[in-house]
Amino acid sequence: MLTAQQQVFVQALEEQNLAQVKLLLAEGLNPNFIDFEKGPAVSVWSDGLFKWWEEICEAYEAGAPLSGQQKQERLAVHLEILEALIQAKVNLHLWDAEELYGPLWDAASSACAPAVKRLLEEKVNPNTKDGEGLTILSSISDLFFDCDFDEIDWSESLEEEKQTLELLRSHGAKMTKELA
Numbered sequence: 001m002l003t004a005q006q007q008v009f010v011q012a013l014e015e016q017n018l019a020q021v022k023l024l025l026a027e028g029l030n031p032n033f034i035d036f037e038k039g040p041a042v043s044v045w046s047d048g049l050f051k052w053w054e055e056i057c058e059a060y061e062a063g064a065p066l067s068g069q070q071k072q073e074r075l076a077v078h079l080e081i082l083e084a085l086i087q088a089k090v091n092l093h094l095w096d097a098e099e100l101y102g103p104l105w106d107a108a109s110s111a112c113a114p115a116v117k118r119l120l121e122e123k124v125n126p127n128t129k130d131g132e133g134l135t136i137l138s139s140i141s142d143l144f145f146d147c148d149f150d151e152i153d154w155s156e157s158l159e160e161e162k163q164t165l166e167l168l169r170s171h172g173a174k175m176t177k178e179l180a
Helices: 006-015 018-026 042-063 068-087 104-110 112-123 136-145 160-169
Strands: none
Touching: 006 042, 018 068, 018 160, 042 068, 042 104, 068 112, 104 112, 104 136, 104 160, 112 160, 136 160
């Protein structure tokens, strides 16, 4: 059972309430706890990236893509919360017990290269495997393109997808078949 403070923290993460997140962390809240319904606190944060990515995809589909500045403005609070969590020594290596996905997988599946970059700077392993035994690179390539990284037709990709996958690759991410 979560304490009242932990419940408020989870709600602040879900609402992307940076001020509340910072306040609770400044009060000494340890962000390394697990909400039994939502997973580790860091997973609650990374779930918020999906909303950011959905907005970007919806704008592309509507034929009115967001500008780079609009994307950055909407992403800023997510990155600031991530930085606050990192400074509070959150465990970035935790994976959701049910789905076997962690913050790096979540950030990559949201095509969020800035968050992926920050997580890689914190030495999150880009070759961790998901519940199906796929590395993050293979899993995300399959998610986006229904094929492995080396088979992607980049002419059919969104810039965010390409940047994210190439960033993973440039930081040592391997396809599952390369680790076999």
